[in-house]
Amino acid sequence: MTALPAEPMLPSPFRIVKVVRELADTFTLVLQPEAGGAFAFRSGQFNMLYAFGAGEVPISISGDPADDGQLVHTIRSVGPVTQALGALKVGDVVGVRGPFGTPWPVEEAFGDDLVIIAGGVGLAPLRPAIYQALANRQKFGKLIIMYGARTPQDILFRKELEKWRSRFDVNVHVTVDRATGQWAGRVGVVTNVVARAGFDPLHTTALVCGPEVMMRYAVDMVEKRGVPTDKVHVSMERNMKCGLGLCGHCQWGPHFVCRDGPVFRFSEIAELFPVREL
Amino acid sequence: MVQIEDLGRIIDEHPFFQGIDGKLRGLLVGCAANERVDAGQYLFRQGGHADKFYLIRAGSISLEIHAPGRTIMVDTLTEGEVVGWSWLVEPYRWTFDARAQELTRLVSFDAKCLRGKMEADAELGYEVLRRFVPVMGHRLAATRLQLVDLYGPAE
Numbered sequence: 001m002t003a004l005p006a007e008p009m010l011p012s013p014f015r016i017v018k019v020v021r022e023l024a025d026t027f028t029l030v031l032q033p034e035a036g037g038a039f040a041f042r043s044g045q046f047n048m049l050y051a052f053g054a055g056e057v058p059i060s061i062s063g064d065p066a067d068d069g070q071l072v073h074t075i076r077s078v079g080p081v082t083q084a085l086g087a088l089k090v091g092d093v094v095g096v097r098g099p100f101g102t103p104w105p106v107e108e109a110f111g112d113d114l115v116i117i118a119g120g121v122g123l124a125p126l127r128p129a130i131y132q133a134l135a136n137r138q139k140f141g142k143l144i145i146m147y148g149a150r151t152p153q154d155i156l157f158r159k160e161l162e163k164w165r166s167r168f169d170v171n172v173h174v175t176v177d178r179a180t181g182q183w184a185g186r187v188g189v190v191t192n193v194v195a196r197a198g199f200d201p202l203h204t205t206a207l208v209c210g211p212e213v214m215m216r217y218a219v220d221m222v223e224k225r226g227v228p229t230d231k232v233h234v235s236m237e238r239n240m241k242c243g244l245g246l247c248g249h250c251q252w253g254p255h256f257v258c259r260d261g262p263v264f265r266f267s268e269i270a271e272l273f274p275v276r277e278l
Numbered sequence: 279m280v281q282i283e284d285l286g287r288i289i290d291e292h293p294f295f296q297g298i299d300g301k302l303r304g305l306l307v308g309c310a311a312n313e314r315v316d317a318g319q320y321l322f323r324q325g326g327h328a329d330k331f332y333l334i335r336a337g338s339i340s341l342e343i344h345a346p347g348r349t350i351m352v353d354t355l356t357e358g359e360v361v362g363w364s365w366l367v368e369p370y371r372w373t374f375d376a377r378a379q380e381l382t383r384l385v386s387f388d389a390k391c392l393r394g395k396m397e398a399d400a401e402l403g404y405e406v407l408r409r410f411v412p413v414m415g416h417r418l419a420a421t422r423l424q425l426v427d428l429y430g431p432a433e
Contacts, residue, residue: 025431078431120429150429177424179351184379186354187340189423195416196358211428217419 008244011050011095014071016088022074022156026121027086028062031071031094038068039096042103043128044235044263048243049073050095054084058240058258060125061099065132071096074124074156100243102263104129105233106136109205112231113141115197117218119148119190119210123156125235125262126209130164137169144171144197148190148214151176152183173197190214194221201226208266209235216273219266232266234273252278285310288385292333293358294409302402309391313384315339321361321376321384328364328372330386337382341374352424353417354379363410365389 018030033039041047046060057079063072077086088094106114106129114133118126133143145164149155155174165172173193175186186193190210204227208215215234222232238250238257245259253272255261272278286307289295295303313332315321321332321339332339334357341353352374355361361384364372370389396403 148429150427154429175354177427177429180348183351186338186356187351188353189420189428191423192416192420196356213423213426214428217423 005098008097008100009242011048011056011097013093014096016090016092016094017070019088019090023154025078026074026076026156028072028074029085029088029094030063031073031096032069033071033096034093039071039099040068041065041071041099041128043106043132044104044125045099045101046125046240046243046258046262047071047073047096047098047100048240049075049081049085050097051081051084051088052093052095055081056095056097056241057081057085058100058237058243060235060262062124062127063131065128066135074121074127076121097243100240100258102261104132104207104235104263105205105265106132109231110136110139111141111203113199113204114143115194115199115204115206115222115227116143116145117190117194117206117208117210117222118146119214119218120150120154121156122210122214122235123147126207127157127160129207134164134170141203142171142199143169144173144199146173146190146193146197147175148193148210149174149176150178152179152185171197189217191217191221194218194225199225202228204231206232207235208232212237219273228267229270230265230267233263234266234269235262236264236269237262285312285385288312288335289333292335292385294333294360294413298405302399302405305395305399305402306387306392309388309395311386311388313386315378315382315384317378317380317382319378321378321382322372324372324375326372328362328370329389331360331362331365331389332384332386334359334361335383335385337384338379339376339382340379341376343374349375353420360410360413363414365393366407366410 013034014031020028046058048056049059050056059073062074077083164170179187206222240258241247241249243258245256250257338356340351343350
């Protein structure tokens, strides 16, 4: 866990300086603190975003940790609060509490191949880790990004994926579950890509984020390839409310996801992961 | 022209037949041929006679279903993978279209030739099936995951 903000229950006003419509149901808000100054965070952490009059939701930070002058959140509209956030425009203000939670262990992976496996909007919480990895590219072996989306029209951060793919030192594999027409890329689940990707299992750190079912199968495949589970990290999502491990809404077995997660070492949660009652 | 010994080496090096016994590899080579298919060309069509299966050496093949007005891609197979198991199961008909997404080089195996050898040599029959069953299982699981619509709208 990292240091908590000084007033963790008090939302700070942030003004929207840019809105990007990423997909039909997904958008990015770029925010700046009304009070000025910087907003430091670590890749994988989340904030509680407050849409005034609608409520608060936990949203992972999707921007570059090296750029503390602005705060970037990529949000999928799935409920009243995220829909209210989606209706906001440049110049509007939101409340921000955070950052909360555990980070992706990017520095811990120095010296290893770094394998990043994302599904759907799960690429957003991993993007800060990708920025961090690219900024420290020479400290890793291979850098492999595997991304699965529903259709070619649902590929998040498409231009950035294309940019990363054009580098000679990053392997980017994109697959979609179904496609029609002119799609010349891969079709099939992301676990198919994991099965064939060229990394050294004994010297690999894997970061996985996406729908829980996708993560389960992706982790299975990574494990089958021989990567030890203490080098596999997943980002969990539960009903986070306070962000401090006090209210208990996000309790998951012995853990509070907001405080002990959202990023967990898989070996520490392997037994909880398949329990459907939790 | 690809020589018999080259085909044997290619089969040996392909992940699908990795580590196969030399005697069995020799039997496989007798049914094998080197092939290429250009981008956009069909390797086989749905309903056609499944008289071969293929190992992809380089390139990629998309499996497709054609519906009126649209073609749906359901899977993509790439270098190191095997294409087709309809040749193993009667009535030996392809259930999808297979189309090259780019210039693709393959090793093909004549189904009638190989089925005959598998009938005559139980060890070969077992070895081929032992390698196909996990592929079939993996693809079934992957298809089920696709059906789940993992990234679909939240309910």
